[in-house]
Amino acid sequence: MESVWEYRYLLLNGTVVTVQLAVGSLILSVALGLAGASAKLAHNPISNRFASAYTTLVRGVPDLVLMMLLFYGGQQIVNELGTVTGWWDYLEIDQFIAGIGSIGFVFGAYMTETFRGAILAIPRGQIEAGISCGMTNLTIFRRITWPQMVRHALPGFTNNWLVLIKATALVSVIGLHDVVWNASTAGRSVREPFTFMFAVLLIYLALTAISDIGLRWLGRRYSAGVRPA
Amino acid sequence: MANTSERTFWDYLAYVSENHSPIDFVLIANHLDKFLYGTLVTLEITVLSLLIGGVLAIPLAIARAQRQRGLNGAILGFTYFFRGTPLLVQTYLFYYGLAQFEFIRESFLWAPILSKAWWCALIAFTLNTAAYTTEFLRGAIENTPRGEIEAARACGMSRLTLLWRIVLPSAFRRALPAYSNEVIFMLHSSVVLSTITIQDILGVGRWLNGRYYLAYEGFITAMVFYMILVFIISRGFRWWENRWLAHLRPRPLLSTQ
Numbered sequence: 001m002e003s004v005w006e007y008r009y010l011l012l013n014g015t016v017v018t019v020q021l022a023v024g025s026l027i028l029s030v031a032l033g034l035a036g037a038s039a040k041l042a043h044n045p046i047s048n049r050f051a052s053a054y055t056t057l058v059r060g061v062p063d064l065v066l067m068m069l070l071f072y073g074g075q076q077i078v079n080e081l082g083t084v085t086g087w088w089d090y091l092e093i094d095q096f097i098a099g100i101g102s103i104g105f106v107f108g109a110y111m112t113e114t115f116r117g118a119i120l121a122i123p124r125g126q127i128e129a130g131i132s133c134g135m136t137n138l139t140i141f142r143r144i145t146w147p148q149m150v151r152h153a154l155p156g157f158t159n160n161w162l163v164l165i166k167a168t169a170l171v172s173v174i175g176l177h178d179v180v181w182n183a184s185t186a187g188r189s190v191r192e193p194f195t196f197m198f199a200v201l202l203i204y205l206a207l208t209a210i211s212d213i214g215l216r217w218l219g220r221r222y223s224a225g226v227r228p229a
Numbered sequence: 230m231a232n233t234s235e236r237t238f239w240d241y242l243a244y245v246s247e248n249h250s251p252i253d254f255v256l257i258a259n260h261l262d263k264f265l266y267g268t269l270v271t272l273e274i275t276v277l278s279l280l281i282g283g284v285l286a287i288p289l290a291i292a293r294a295q296r297q298r299g300l301n302g303a304i305l306g307f308t309y310f311f312r313g314t315p316l317l318v319q320t321y322l323f324y325y326g327l328a329q330f331e332f333i334r335e336s337f338l339w340a341p342i343l344s345k346a347w348w349c350a351l352i353a354f355t356l357n358t359a360a361y362t363t364e365f366l367r368g369a370i371e372n373t374p375r376g377e378i379e380a381a382r383a384c385g386m387s388r389l390t391l392l393w394r395i396v397l398p399s400a401f402r403r404a405l406p407a408y409s410n411e412v413i414f415m416l417h418s419s420v421v422l423s424t425i426t427i428q429d430i431l432g433v434g435r436w437l438n439g440r441y442y443l444a445y446e447g448f449i450t451a452m453v454f455y456m457i458l459v460f461i462i463s464r465g466f467r468w469w470e471n472r473w474l475a476h477l478r479p480r481p482l483l484s485t486q
Contacts, residue, residue: 059463060456062417065431065448072438073445162313169315173424180318184325194326201314201322208313 004199007186014179015203021099021178022168026161028104033111040116051112058109063102064170071098071174095176099168107164114156119145121152151222158215165207179203253443257450260437267433268454274429275419278351279412282358289359290366291392304363311360316418319357324349324425346425358415362408369404370396402473409466413459430454 004011039051075093082088093101122145130140172181179200187196236244239255246254289307292300311319327333327343342348373396381395423432434447471478 057456059413060459061452062420062431062455064420064423065434065452065455068431068435069445069448069452073448076444166313166315169317172317180315180321184321187325192329194322194329197318197322197326200318201310204314204318205310 003186003190003192004195007182007190007196010182010186011179011199011203014177014182015207017096017176018165018168018178018180019207021096021103021171021176022165024096024100025103025107025164025168028100029107029111029160029164032104032108033115036108036112037115037119040112041119055109055112058106063106063167064173066106067098067102067170067174070102071095074098074101095171095174098174099171099176103164103167103171106167107160110160110163111157114153114160115149117156118149118151118153122148147222151219151226154215154219154222158212158219161211161215162208165211166204169204252446252449256437256441256443257446260433263428263433263437264430264450264454267428267430267451268458270427270432271416271419271422271429272458274347274351274354274422274427275412275415278354278358279415281351282355283362285355285359286362286366287397289363290370293363293367294370307356308360308363311357312364316353316357317421317424320350320353320421320425323353346427350422350425350427354415354419357418358411361411361414365407365411366400366404369400369407372403373399405466405470405473409463409470412462412466416455416458416462 036051036054039047042048071093078091078093082091126144126148127140130144135143168178169180172178172184175181183196183200184193187193190196239258242254242258246252246256289304293304323343324346327349333339333343336343377395377399378391381391386394419429420431422429423435426432428436430451431448434451437443437447437450438445
């Protein structure tokens with residue numbers, strides 16, 4: 001246990017990287033999820049087709065495969081695109097970007113399903129009422145859809161976030177110095193791999209516990225007008 | 230263009246790969262047997278861990294649902310721990326971590342089991358899926374309609390008979406949709422195997438890319454293999470749900486003739 005204390009800064013730095021990666025992926029996944037949900041709900045066969053192809057692809061392929069494809073293969077594609085269009089010379093896809101890109105892409109599909117269900121749960125009449133009051137689409141989204149959508153989506157969102165945090169462990173496989181990578185390096189050098197891996201497990205449990213508290217606060221805030229069942 | 234019909238399919242594939250495609254199809258076709266073998270490895274561990282984990286989960290879920298004193302807390306600790314942490318780290322804990330302890334290295338289990346990547350993966354995967362399955366099975370058991378249990382008691386069923394004939398059959402039915410997700414989730418998680426030197430589907434893909442210094446071929450082939458497996462699994466579960474949950478399907482309206 002003393003060895004873990006000795007390497008506490010290494011573990012702490014790794015944890016910060018893990019959290020940054022998780023938050024970055026979450027932002028991307030929420031953006032993709034909103035886009036995907038509106039594409040699925042739109043009365044447009046092409047966007048419907050695209051959105052279901054997206055969710056089917058993600059359901060079919062493990063996240064690590066996409067991550068490696070993006071990390072090893074994406075570099076080449078990005079540079080070829082740059083040469084063809086002449087928009088950039090060289091863009092580097094490092095482990096962090098590949099991690100955010102693939103985890104965000106995967107969880108965007110899960111968010112799509114969560115948000116779609118949440119939007120469908122809003123009574124149609126409220127939106128019609130908004131239209132008849134002369135609200136613009138943006139105002140309807142901001143004042144009617146969004147606040148209620150958040151409430152309906154929160155349980156699914158919480159679940160997605162908890163799975164997402166755990167999925168970030170995989171970036172250590174492509175070499176990002178996150179908490180798992182740092183801990184296994186330190187564990188190997190002091191020959192105490194079990195202690196260090198166990199410390200990582202506890203760090204993940206702490207992250208889940210903290211986000212549980214935060215999300216519960218958010219849940220109370222957004223269901224202020226609803227009596228608990 | 231005129232002689233394309235005379236060429237064999239393989240010539241055509243080689244021609245396309247060389248001139249028109251960023252992906253070398255011939256190389257993939259030549260290594261398909263390795264990918265099929267990797268599929269067997271992936272399926273072997275996934276299926277075994279699901280089977281053993283599923284069997285373990287049944288008594289654990291019953292103990293949780295019936296609030297067995299002492300046991301309930303211990304099982305909750307187990308499921309909370311395994312559900313709250315990444316499978317990758319759990320697998321590392323067993324595969325790299327156990328060697329830290331002298332008494333494990335000297336025990337009779339070390340040489341045949343605990344030093345082998347395959348067994349460590351199987352243990353970690355089994356405990357992981359057992360934890361998830363326990364929790365949703367517990368939910369399904371707790372959702373048994375009260376009246377069914379009262380009716381069974383009124384008929385004079387013993388606790389064991391009640392469990393075996395009333396509670397479990399309907400709980401399994403209710404848990405089936407969640408279980409199909411768990412199976413697909415385990416298949417996705419099995420990519421962890423490739424990180425501890427096992428040649429599963431992704432492992433073969435990584436090997437192919439490393440050997441020929443490629444960027445996409447191995448991963449894209451692995452992707453296609455995983456998609457096919459997920460497709461087959463979800464088809465299978467749909468068929469199974471149709472059989473087991475047939476009584477819940479909306480009934481066709483009586484036609485007015």
